Amino acid sequence: MQLRALFIAGLAFIGNISFGQQTEHTIKGTILDAQSKEQLSGATVTITELHRNTSTRLDGSFTLDHINGGTYHFQVSYIGYITIDTVFAVSSNIKINISLKNATSSLSEIVIAGRKANGESEVAAKRTEQNAASVQNIISAKAIQMSPDVTVGNALQRVSGVSVERSSSGDGRYAIIRGMDQRYNNTLINGVKIASPDNKSRFIPLDIFPSDLIERIEVNKTLIPNMEADAIGGTVNMVMKNAPDALYVNASASAGFNQNVLKNGFDQFPVSAINKQSPYRANGPAYSATPQDFTRDNLNYTHKSAPVNTFATLSIGNRFFKNRLGVMLGGSYQNVYKAYNTIFSPGEFQDGGALYIKHFNVRDYSTQLTRAALNGKLDFNINDKNKIGLYVIYADLKDAQARLTHDTLILAPRTVPGTGQIWQFGRSRYQHQNIFNTTLQGQHTLVTDRLKLDWSAVYSNAMSEIPDIAEYEYDGGFYTDPSAPGSAPYKHPDVLQNFDRTWWKNTDRDLTGYLNLNYTNATHGIPYTISVGGMYRDKHRVNDYDNYELRPVPNSDGSHQEWSNIYNFNWSVYNPKGSPGEANNYRSNEQIAAAYAMIKFRLKKLETVLGVRMEHTAQDFVTDVPVTQAGKSGEKSYKDILPSVNFRYILNEKTNIRLSYYSAIARPSYFEIVPYSDNSMDDFNESGNPYVLHSTSQNFDLRYEWYPRANEQVFVGAFYKNIKDPIEYGFNFTGFQSDLIYQPNNYGDATNYGVELVYERYIGNFGVRANYTYTHSSITTTKFTSEIKNGQATKLYPEETRPLQGQAAHIANAAILYKNNKLGLDAQITWQYTGKRIALVSPYYQFDYWQKGMNVFDFAAEKRIVKHFSVFAKVQNMLNAKYEVYVNKPATNSVPVPEQDPSSGKTLAQRSEYGQTYQLGVRYIFKK
């Protein structure tokens, strides 16, 4: 059915055809996409008569030399494009540009709106950036496939101005866009918002999405009125793979190791042993839990040597019914074992402001991450004027983590290394998260070339459960015999301690409808599009929490029970009825209604998008605390009017200047406004704050974009944001017990500005991609400290100015790419730098926890072996970069603390080493 028609869409001679003396000539040229003028890398150029061929390089160029003068057939082919067969007379060195036409665009007049031709490609991504109404950065599927990144979270940090907040296993989990953390950004799939499985926030953990199902990731750094407004930093939009033009199969299988697992092995516990439901949920409120209700197998660790990581992906797509129906199905499975070591020695505050270390924790983590995802995308053209699409994605992440902790208490009775109190812990934590999203969309042309309507109906559901978090503890160590101070320390028996068993579960359900109407016309020769539309979302969240405390039963002679193994641990249940009255048991709702109007028009070289958006938010919650308690239930509502204007001044075909203003908001999570309390944190308690206000911001952006060639770009940008009532987590004093409660709060206004540079260039087989972002943000909050004067301790609340949490002044990325089509070899080495930034805001003056600047190098390569098959290799974290967190104050301990360098004037609070990760696999790609 394929037309073998021959199209020469463009043919240009650039070099002079001169009649020189030499008999051998060199032919140079570039192969381009006829529509987009994108340079096509990997196209085959064949001189039929000479049986000579070559492939185009990264920049679309090719060279054929030692060609005797004569007339030859040139055949140029590229997958998905119509092959060109043409004739040239070669009588000198010549330079030719040949344009190929996309196979589908010639088949039918139906151009599927919203779909980009070969949207996975790198150049298509660039083209979208250039033509977008807002300031965008895009990572293409090709770039992701070629990158060392296996999750969306990791891939995102390649974008300029984006850094990531890592999960405890070291994977990028949340995007920080221009210093604005996840709270200020939103996450979309195919342009629609999805529900969050997070138990505390509305954030979408990006490490749940395997990168290989994605066509491209768009990072929007400015907003236009038809976009949801809760994106002060920007939006991350994951566009899932579209149906191809013809049969397409992309499958891969790979295996690998984590270096730490190879070296130290892996501690495993049986996830199947975990009771998914607490005794309270399983048996009802009248039930009293007994010691037998709490499992032991899940706290029994088996040390295994180096289990293998496995990865598999399959994407398959085709078009049917004369191309009216497009189908794309994808599946991905990853089973990854990670082991990493952390030392953790948080700073303790002492009256007067001194810092000392109490605990020196050495923690060994073993984490098994299992990701599975299914993706389906269908589009159906009813007729020229109406089409509908259905997108479904299910993503699932299981995270089983064993944590063995050896905690040395640095204080008395430790007098010299080798003595003192030692606590041992074993913790099993299993988290299961999933996101299900289904979107039905329609696009209708109501009046040809004038009026279009599109709509989306979205059902989204997310779930997270952390059943039975358990961490046993025993207290031992080496003490000096008080009756013989000079003698060798004796081993203190390992005495079992109280411990908790905690269950969390939350679900989040969204029902959303979007409606957009676009009217296109021209007046006085000025083309314009007027858009109006709206959105309504109903969100419902349910949070369940149960906590039990188990206490060791003393031996029959009254002595303390000692640790031998988990099966001999004889415990009693302190609170057999659980904790149903916790505010963590709550239901909440959120209704968002939005409407907008905007106009897009082009006056000569100036394209303008101008409009306003209104969003009305209504939130409510009800908790299971008794009616006598403040904050059992609550309601909040507010309305925001959000104007924006985006100018794109098209200097010439290759150069844009953009200037934009928009205003945006950030909503507190429904959970943050619930006055819940969470006492499960290691070092402090956490609580909600019903009085926290939503944030609003004014944002300005200026960007100069230069596209010297289609595959090349240079951006220089600057941005400025003024954020009113930013929500930052901090410690507050609730007036009860002088306890510090970690909770969200408003801390006045913040400013955030910076510059961004992006540079990409391809020369022959080599390419360079680099970006750099400087960000400066500033917020002033009150902190706590104390002073002792005349023997009286006094609380002080000095102000401290700092950057926003998570914001690094310097973020840089660079990648060197190598592509040799002849050898079928792709390789890249990437460098990612995140400068120092605040990892945790402390309640204490000058006690903030700063993450040290971090350089991460990754490597990836892919080599074609036979037709359709290639092998690939990825190495992550090649140099085993250390994640280090410091407090800028020296520790005052009199007994030396391990790993500390008091002369540095700083205290090392955390150091984690995640180790290298290796992956080797084979890929099959078939394109008809």
Added chain:
Amino acid sequence: MKKHHFRIGLIAMIPVVMFSCKKDGENTNISKPLTIIGQSISDTILPMKDASGNSIPLKGTMLAGKTYHIMSDVTINAGDTVYLQPGVKVLIHGDGLSPATSPAFYVNGTLVSAGSKEAQNWFTVYETASVPKSNSTYKDDVVNDPAYKGYWGGFQCGPTADLLLLRWTHVEYTGGPWGNNAADFGFAPGDARNAVYMNRAAGFSKLILEDSWFFGSKDDCIGKCQNTYVSIMRNTFNKLGGTGGEGVNLKNHVFGDMAYNLTYGIATNGLKTAGATGVNTLVNIYNNTLVNCGFRQTKATRNGSINTETNTGGFIYNNIIVNCKQGLRISYQSEKGKPSDTLNTSYGHNLTCIGRGTQMGGDAQQYMIFIEPNQFTLKQPGDLNGYTNGPIAANGTNAGTNNPNDSLKYDPMFMNYDVAKNSIGKEYRNSVIPAGADFHLKTGSPAIGAGVYKGGAGANAMPTKPSATLLTQYGFPMNVLPVTGSEFDPTITGPNKDMGAFPTDGTGNQHTY
């Protein structure tokens, strides 16, 4: 004294025999007025319920001679007072199995239990076959001893509570986890509930515990009280804390005295103060007797007698510590606490006796020591213990040594309690006060005449520390609560020339065992 707060209603005169003092064999019996505040509470099944079955908050006077049954949680509203005449018995119907079946008193106003030596008051569990009481056969048996079952929830004094006064009152079998209303008091459901908890949101509440008995609690007995003026005098604390918990645990912004108490068989410390950074806490701890404390706590480095930490201070004198895990500790940095307020701490004239300095009972962890080294505590003038001060480090701690051969050397020679005999085997863990035990001092006791007291001269003179402004300001004993002789004010006994709770002059603790 803000008497108008108590809304005194009818005052009836009922003659009660009162032996006010003994002197030269002359007995004077004078009837004392019996107080009634508000309405008399004639129903004996409490709380009463309204038409829709909700509990009616309690207020008024519980009448002498009556026995009241508490079937579920009792609330005293802010501004209201519940007053117990002498000779009231309150039986709480609870089983300790859940917060709902372990009723508590939620005090948002005032509760006064005005027992007398002759007509004592009781807050104890209603005994049934399945809710048995403890007895002297449970010497060291946390698992089975009913003393640690936490049958009912104690007195939880909320942010508006004004006064909790327990005089000549028995409080028994308290503790257990918090239920759904925990957050009203700053806890989370499932947290440990103390026998007495008090924490006023603003200003000070008043906690007066006099001549009372606190027997059996699952966790802290007088626990985590904050923002309170206290007078805790002449009480007996016994079998408190199962596998952790203190007899008295006072937190930040507490001012007052703890004196003449006997603490016997407490899981951790008998008496503890632990404040917060940036807040001063000052409690005088004097003339207490502490025996067999600290051995049920599972954390190795918690102290086991008298402990001060995190910004607390006070005068600490004339205490007798016998067979506790460790003697007095003025903490520097401990596993739990931060440095004590050493400037506003003055201590000395304390006696510490340990049964044996070597490992006890074959259990490697069970050492008894006089003073834990590497904390602030020093052997002070007037102290009687086997500790030798070491060099004082720049941070003020000292690394001294405990002389294990000084076991029993500092035996205070109790009238009827043989320290040597009670040090044999694992007797130090026995939390039953032997019947007939008498902690008064025998002739020849080193504790006799070894205390500091008003009128004492030389070494026995009342200590002063001019550099410590808070100590000077608050005094010894303290002056935070008025002493007018009103029954709503404390009766304060100043430090004695003898050490311990039972001085030879017969003042101090009046309990017999």
